[in-house]
Amino acid sequence: MGLRERKKAETRASLSWAAIRLTVERGFDSVKVEDIAEAAGVSPRTFNNYFSSKGEAIAARHLDRCLGIAEALRERPAEPLWDAVLHSVLPQFEPDAAVAAHPVPDAAQWTAGVRVMLAEPVLQGEILRAGAIAEAEIAAAVADRTGIDPQQDLYPHLVASAVMAATNAAMTHHLRTDPPMPMSRLLTDAFTLIAAGLPTPTP
Amino acid sequence: MGLRERKKAETRASLSWAAIRLTVERGFDSVKVEDIAEAAGVSPRTFNNYFSSKGEAIAARHLDRCLGIAEALRERPAEPLWDAVLHSVLPQFEPDAAVAAHPVPDAAQWTAGVRVMLAEPVLQGEILRAGAIAEAEIAAAVADRTGIDPQQDLYPHLVASAVMAATNAAMTHHLRTDPPMPMSRLLTDAFTLIAAGLPTPTP
DNA sequence: GCGTAAAAATGCGTGCCCCGCATATTTTGC
DNA sequence: GCAAAATATGCGGGGCACGCATTTTTACGC
Numbered sequence: 244m245g246l247r248e249r250k251k252a253e254t255r256a257s258l259s260w261a262a263i264r265l266t267v268e269r270g271f272d273s274v275k276v277e278d279i280a281e282a283a284g285v286s287p288r289t290f291n292n293y294f295s296s297k298g299e300a301i302a303a304r305h306l307d308r309c310l311g312i313a314e315a316l317r318e319r320p321a322e323p324l325w326d327a328v329l330h331s332v333l334p335q336f337e338p339d340a341a342v343a344a345h346p347v348p349d350a351a352q353w354t355a356g357v358r359v360m361l362a363e364p365v366l367q368g369e370i371l372r373a374g375a376i377a378e379a380e381i382a383a384a385v386a387d388r389t390g391i392d393p394q395q396d397l398y399p400h401l402v403a404s405a406v407m408a409a410t411n412a413a414m415t416h417h418l419r420t421d422p423p424m425p426m427s428r429l430l431t432d433a434f435t436l437i438a439a440g441l442p443t444p445t446p
Numbered sequence: 447m448g449l450r451e452r453k454k455a456e457t458r459a460s461l462s463w464a465a466i467r468l469t470v471e472r473g474f475d476s477v478k479v480e481d482i483a484e485a486a487g488v489s490p491r492t493f494n495n496y497f498s499s500k501g502e503a504i505a506a507r508h509l510d511r512c513l514g515i516a517e518a519l520r521e522r523p524a525e526p527l528w529d530a531v532l533h534s535v536l537p538q539f540e541p542d543a544a545v546a547a548h549p550v551p552d553a554a555q556w557t558a559g560v561r562v563m564l565a566e567p568v569l570q571g572e573i574l575r576a577g578a579i580a581e582a583e584i585a586a587a588v589a590d591r592t593g594i595d596p597q598q599d600l601y602p603h604l605v606a607s608a609v610m611a612a613t614n615a616a617m618t619h620h621l622r623t624d625p626p627m628p629m630s631r632l633l634t635d636a637f638t639l640i641a642a643g644l645p646t647p648t649p
Numbered sequence: 650g651c652g653t654a655a656a657a658a659t660g661c662g663t664g665c666c667c668c669g670c671a672t673a674t675t676t677t678g679c
Numbered sequence: 680g681c682a683a684a685a686t687a688t689g690c691g692g693g694g695c696a697c698g699c700a701t702t703t704t705t706a707c708g709c
Binding site for chain 2: 693694695696697704705
Binding site: 295298324325365367368369371372374375391394397398400401402403404408409411412413415416419420429432433436437438439440443444 | 501527528567570571572578599603607615616619622643647
């Protein structure tokens with residue numbers, strides 16, 4: 244990757260991070276595009292060269308994570324499908340280098356801000372759409388892995404859709420519970436249940 | 447329901463239908479809120495008393511359908527969960543009275559317009575969000591049916607998420623195939639696969 | 650019927666957003 | 680270095696979402 248592309252990726256990440264941080268701190272409507280551009284050190288017009296809306300900038304990190312699932316899935320060895328899926332999703336929700344680079348002062352306050360942020364309707368749509376975009380990649384990976392034609396057969400897209408559904412359900416439950424249940428546990432449970440056909444538990 | 451509420455529902459449906467029809471005919475960006483309001487016989491300002499955005503108006507019908515799933519699920523008798531789900535989802539995708547009231551001149555042209563419409567990013571987000579809203583109702587219905595606390599246990603929301611995932615996958619596959627595969631077949635296959643744990647088919 | 654209170658529709662003004670287009674600046678390949 | 684391509688910026692317009700005040704419509708008790 245040349246200097247050109249690296250700088251582009253940096254600007255993109257910088258804008259996305261600024262959008263998230265400011266929104267969590269001040270609330271979606273209180274943050275103007277101008278503020279985000281300033282925080283990232285570019286002109287307001289440049290913001291829209293990278294993202295077509297404020298929401299898209301905020302959802303960009305989620306999009307990257309979901310695309311990472313598809314990428315990881317392609318690198319898994321031959322193994323049962325749901326084992327491969329679980330081990331592709333889990334690492335995306337571990338704290339990584341990108342998070343470590345932006346330490347958060349007050350964790351509780353941050354979480355509260357994230358909850359408020361995710362309550363914003365337009366954000367919910369944007370985040371779900373990010374998942375849908377990644378779904379196409381996941382479906383393609385599943386198609387390659389199983390040798391099933393996604394144009395003709397529903398199976399690959401259905402699996403991809405189920406993967407994102409389980410991931411979303413785990414994430415919302417993570418945010419719903421207080422204190423938040425660990426994602427690793429929720430994801431493991433979710434995919435185990437899916438692989439078992441979601442049988443009604445007998446209490 | 448009194449006259450007041452009925453008229454409100456009528457205006458809402460009228461606005462939503464006008465938004466959809468005009469968008470399918472002319473394209474999302476070519477339709478102004480003013481046009482929709484005019485077609486529904488209300489002032490532009492009134493439009494935003496019913497919907498907070500153009501996209502929301504277009505997605506409203508989808509939201510109603512998805513909420514109908516939750517409602518139907520509550521009325522199903524005691525039976526295996528996935529039987530109840532299938533029989534709750536299927537009727538929502540049959541041509542109903544609401545569709546019959548608005549006959550379409552050219553079916554092929556209409557379908558093409560719908561495809562273009564659904565390619566609009568903001569619409570995709572809005573439609574997915576409608577599904578997410580309905581998910582909460584479905585989760586509540588599943589919680590009642592199974593007696594599982596949705597606050598504490600992931601299961602109800604996971605099932606609801608899977609229901610919408612399968613429905614979405616069926617719908618996108620319906621639009622992807624040419625000629626469109628019938629929804630009834632796709633939905634039946636999807637829920638059968640989900641109930642079986644999405645095993646990799648052996649060709 | 651009729652008056653009144655609630656609710657809905659409307660008109661107006663504001664701030665912001667998204668994008669097209671023209672221009673300036675930077676990077677790349679030679 | 681230099682020309683070409685890619686990127687960043689400045690400017691302006693069309694439109695959208697919404698707050699607020701006002702008018703019109705509806706509901707209901709008498």
